[in-house]
Amino acid sequence: xxxxxxxxxxxxxxxxxxxxxxxxxxxxxxxxxxxxxxxxxxxxxxxxxxxxxxxxxxxxxxxxxxxxxxxxxxxxxxxxxxxxxxxxxxxxxxxxxxxxxxxxxxxxxxxxxxxxxxxxxxxxxxxxxxxxxxxxxxxxxxxxxxxxxxxxxxxxxxxxxxxxxxxxxxxxxxxxxxxxxxxxxxxxxxxxxxxxxxxxxxxxxxxxxxxxxxxxxxxxxxxxxxxxxxxxxxxxxxxxxxxxxxxxxxxxxxxxxxxxxxxxxxxxxxxxxxxxxxxxxxxxxxxxxxxxxxxxxxxxxxxxxxxxxxxxxxxxxxxxxxxxxxxxxxxxxxxxxxxxxxxxxxxxxxxxxxxxxxxxxxxxxxxxxxxxxxxxxxxxxxxxxxxxxxxxxxxxxxxxxxxxxxxxxxxxxxxxxxxxxxxxxxxxxxxxxxxxxxxxxxxxxxxxxxxxxxxxxxxxxxxxxxxxxxxxxxxxxxxxxxxxxxxxxxxxxxxxxxxxxxxxxxxxxxxxxx
Numbered sequence: 001x002x003x004x005x006x007x008x009x010x011x012x013x014x015x016x017x018x019x020x021x022x023x024x025x026x027x028x029x030x031x032x033x034x035x036x037x038x039x040x041x042x043x044x045x046x047x048x049x050x051x052x053x054x055x056x057x058x059x060x061x062x063x064x065x066x067x068x069x070x071x072x073x074x075x076x077x078x079x080x081x082x083x084x085x086x087x088x089x090x091x092x093x094x095x096x097x098x099x100x101x102x103x104x105x106x107x108x109x110x111x112x113x114x115x116x117x118x119x120x121x122x123x124x125x126x127x128x129x130x131x132x133x134x135x136x137x138x139x140x141x142x143x144x145x146x147x148x149x150x151x152x153x154x155x156x157x158x159x160x161x162x163x164x165x166x167x168x169x170x171x172x173x174x175x176x177x178x179x180x181x182x183x184x185x186x187x188x189x190x191x192x193x194x195x196x197x198x199x200x201x202x203x204x205x206x207x208x209x210x211x212x213x214x215x216x217x218x219x220x221x222x223x224x225x226x227x228x229x230x231x232x233x234x235x236x237x238x239x240x241x242x243x244x245x246x247x248x249x250x251x252x253x254x255x256x257x258x259x260x261x262x263x264x265x266x267x268x269x270x271x272x273x274x275x276x277x278x279x280x281x282x283x284x285x286x287x288x289x290x291x292x293x294x295x296x297x298x299x300x301x302x303x304x305x306x307x308x309x310x311x312x313x314x315x316x317x318x319x320x321x322x323x324x325x326x327x328x329x330x331x332x333x334x335x336x337x338x339x340x341x342x343x344x345x346x347x348x349x350x351x352x353x354x355x356x357x358x359x360x361x362x363x364x365x366x367x368x369x370x371x372x373x374x375x376x377x378x379x380x381x382x383x384x385x386x387x388x389x390x391x392x393x394x395x396x397x398x399x400x401x402x403x404x405x406x407x408x409x410x411x412x413x414x415x416x417x418x419x420x421x422x423x424x425x426x427x428x429x430x431x432x433x434x435x436x437x438x439x440x441x442x443x444x445x446x447x448x449x450x451x452x453x454x455x456x457x458x459x460x461x462x463x464x465x466x467x468x469x470x471x472x473x474x475x476x477x478x479x480x481x482x483x484x485x486x487x488x489x490x491x492x493x494x495x496x497x498x499x500x501x502x503x504x505x506x507x508x509x510x511x512x513x514x
Contacts, residue, residue, distance in 0.1 A: 058235030065220030242268030280307030321351025326488025428504025
């Protein structure tokens with residue numbers, strides 16, 4: 001048996017699946033064919049459902065949208081005895097998570113990779129058609145997709161005889177209207193059906209009753225796009241990257257206080273520090289001339305600066321997986337690996353793998369308060385804790401309770417209320433005991449929301465129990481995301497909260513005495 005890998009990262013160019021992320025090559029059909037897309041797709045389709053699912057399961061591919069659910073297992077749920085209803089694949093391209101733009105790059109610069117992925121994934125689950133639900137603001141991406149779909153139909157790659165395989169498969173694009181909540185799979189289905197984008201109660205699950213009442217699987221753009229390459233190169237090849245249970249390659253967004261923001265494909269389990277320093281650095285100054293040994297010609301090596309603005313020592317914190325995942329302080333960022341299990345052990349999550357870097361110039365309390373304001377704004381208001389937040393405990397009531405012992409908790413205390421409390425934390429207009437009170441009140445949300453399968457909305461606050469579910473981003477609900485942002489702040493930056501409150505109260509006391 002081959003020894004287990006202990007070093008991860010530095011993905012070779014020949015192992016990259018997405019070879020046009022930066023739009024340097026032709027994104028249309030002829031360019032896609034030159035890059036290897038649509039190669040032997042007919043043979044893949046003719047090998048049948050069981051073979052495709054077997055390769056996907058062997059690869060260890062887990063959902064790339066945040067949940068991290070095993071893809072092969074999820075797709076196999078669709079293979080039930082026929083009951084007369086058509087099956088559908090829905091691709092979640094409603095990328096609205098702050099800091100995340102990986103799917104956008106695929107749709108803009110590599111749309112044929114997504115279309116081929118839809119065909120292969122649809123064959124694996126016996127789907128009749130795919131609906132690509134794309135964020136309304138993505139005008140250019142939607143236009144490119146429509147052009148690519150037309151090219152695929154004209155070339156016989158889609159339609160009644162897709163790739164000459166005898167398999168009928170259609171692809172449609174549905175544009176959203178800018179609602180973040182439609183990233184939740186059942187809200188997305190409601191929107192496709194022309195209804196308000198509000199999450200459904202589950203069960204029934206989409207695999208039983210999905211779009212138009214038919215069996216449906218909702219999958220992420222990146223998850224679907226890698227399926228053809230896995231089938232061509234083999235599931236074992238894909239599984240050779242990353243750690244066990246965290247295999248494959250992954251798209252990472254790096255933004256914030258870095259020298260070169262970018263989207264890059266890397267091996268799963270790459271160290272976070274290496275990811276930032278290697279890919280978000282910038283070339284500075286003249287290249288260094290390095291002489292080879294013997295008769296080898298000299299090599300020009302560019303001089304690179306580190307990824308973090310001002311150097312690694314200037315790092316304050318990193319949000320590792322989009323704004324829905326709790327932030328990590330610099331001490332944790334030194335050693336943590338970028339995969340599902342490692343980040344859950346660090347009490348965060350991989351999420352969408354959107355790395356948001358914050359240096360020491362950041363007002364960390366204000367930054368988290370701004371994220372919470374975003375989730376408050378994007379709440380659909382269907383669940384009581386979201387809709388009735390103002391009727392929860394008032395700021396003064398919380399303050400008095402925190403100072404004089406246990407407080408009665410009037411549920412619901414929701415997103416709007418927490419947003420107001422965080423606004424006071426930004427000013428420092430609070431007492432240290434309120435931090436614990438806020439933490440305790442957040443736990444009372446558990447079991448009071450439709451999204452996130454009820455109790456799941458409050459699990460991130462309790463920290464444990466998320467390992468097999470991909471971390472907090474597995475449950476895309478505004479309350480869940482808000483709690484994740486808040487818990488990272490309280491866990492790692494409580495001294496900063498208390499210091500700000502102390503300064504505010506001292507200034508207030510001086511003003512009164514004057």
